[in-house]
Amino acid sequence: MRARSIFALVLAGAALGAGVPARADDSTLSVPEARQIEARFSEALRAIDAGQYRAAIDLLDGILADHPDLVRVRLELARALFLTGEDDLRATFQFERVLAGDLPETVRVNVERFIAAIRQRRVWSLNAAVAIVPDSNINSGPTSREVIIEGLPPLELKESVTEKSAVGVQASLGGTYRFTLSDKIRLQVGGSVFEKAFEDSRFDDTIVQWSAGPRYLFDRGDVGASLVGYYRWYGNDPYTLALGGRLDGNYLLTDRLRLDAAAQLRRLDYVTANENDGTAFDTDATLRFAVTPAVLTFATVLFTATDAELKTQSYESRGVTLGTYVDLPAGISVGLSARYAQTDYHGVNPLFREKRRDEDWQESLLLLHREFKLLGATPTFRYTRIDHTSSIDVYEYPRDLFEIGLTRQF
Known part of the structure; x- marks a missing residue:
């Protein structure tokens, strides 16, 4: 996404939560508890304004740990995650959950803009x-x-x-990388490794997978076609090879x-x-x-x-x-x-x-x-x-x- 587009979203973020309460209604919180939440929330907002996004994330996570129903807090957490530029998957997950809250129309539109921006910039x-x-x-x-x-x-x-x-012990590692072909089209390559090991190695299981293909981005989703394959070892011996194609979205x-x-x-x-x-x-x-x-x-x-x-x-x-x-x-x-x-x-x-x-x-x-x-x-x-x-x-x-x-x- 162009720098000025991201800058516009950052400015929009300053008013992102307008009209969304920062705390639950008074029937669910005592006055001292509500004041404590508001103090921590204000501290988190100051940290965001100062560019201290990780500190803000820690504060907001701490509030949501005990009060997961606070929509405004979750909203600002999603924004802080977005601003780090390093937690796009989690930011998207939090923004999508915020949409389930009772949001003013202007806030809902801004949330959807953030989700679309993540989809555009994610590499x-x-x-x-x-x-x-x-x-x-x-x-x-x-x-x-x-x-x-x-x-x-x-x-x-x-x-x-x-x-x-x-x-046994199992471990997995996987990832994807997207090359930008145009504003709406990406070439995505991915791979993963899965390993499960036991003392009796006859039952060890190892799977290596790969994929590559184009993806088309929508404002509210994406769709892709890819070549896929995997190789599997069982008991440390070659077991299966698979090659084919995949459509997903x-x-x-x-x-x-x-x-x-x-x-x-x-x-x-x-x-x-x-x-x-x-x-x-x-x-x-x-x-x-x-x-x-x-x-x-x-x-x-x-x-x-x-x-x-x-x-x-x-x-x-x-x-x-x-x-x-x-x-x-x-x-x-x-x-x-x-x-x-x-x-x-x-x-x-x-x-x-x-x-x-x-x-x-x-x-x-x-x-x-x-x-x-x-x-x-x-x-x-x-x-x-x-x-x-x-x-x-x-x-x-x-x-x-x-x-x-x-x-x-x-």
Whole structure:
């Protein structure tokens, strides 16, 4: 964005919160508490005016830690994040949440201008995470040690394919960079690395992904087409190579409602299991609704279809996820989600003489502390429960997965 355009936004920011109260109504705050908030808020505004944006962010984060419903405070936090020029992802997230508040029309228009300015100027993004991962079933194996095949005595399964618990470490690093081709068009390249390691290296998992393609920017969203690929190692051995194309985009449908959608088609090549080679089509769409600036809800629908050389490995899967994310006092944020998916395999399984149908129930709890940082990263705790059922018993399994770690976005 041109320098004078950013300067105009900075000037607009001085009046950004006009008409938006800095504190909640008197029924929710005592007089001493309200005065303390107003004093800290005024100090934050002075810090912004003095160009001390990080100091202002710390003050505003501190207020929102205990009072996440204060729209004006969240508004100024978003503006301070914007002015640093280093936290565009978080600034956009906060501006979009502010739109769920009861804003005067002039303020709403200014907020949308800030969001559009971020979309225009954003060049790069980076995210990193590391976690300890206690896992009750690292190989998604059945609890039974035997398998029953009609007409045969019970067969004992190998230890490597049955349920195995362990504690591992996982880390991920990903990012994108955008080259400006015109005012509305960018060339975006991206990549990521994911690594999960256990004491038993047979279950180590490494995935390297890349993408490259043009994106078109709207005032309220963007859409892109890209070439994509990934390479996966499992147990430190080459496992899968995938190449294909992807379409994806996002759009702010209303002040409260955002749509994210994607579709991709890839060719899958398995290094050792050639019968699994084939094509895979995936598509998903998510609607995110801001009930209030402190409460978000979302719903995701997804569909996957694979066409493998071995028909019993081909399948279609349909699923839905519902969830919510809430900022609570004391700096705690809670996320809850539930997912259901049904997968139908093609062809009759020759061993069990029936078509396979799997169902997957998954519930997840996320906890994080918004104010506490460790080396700039946010501590997070996630618990996921998976109950995987199947028309063929040997494919059924339960799983309890914990992730205790740190995450940071730039």
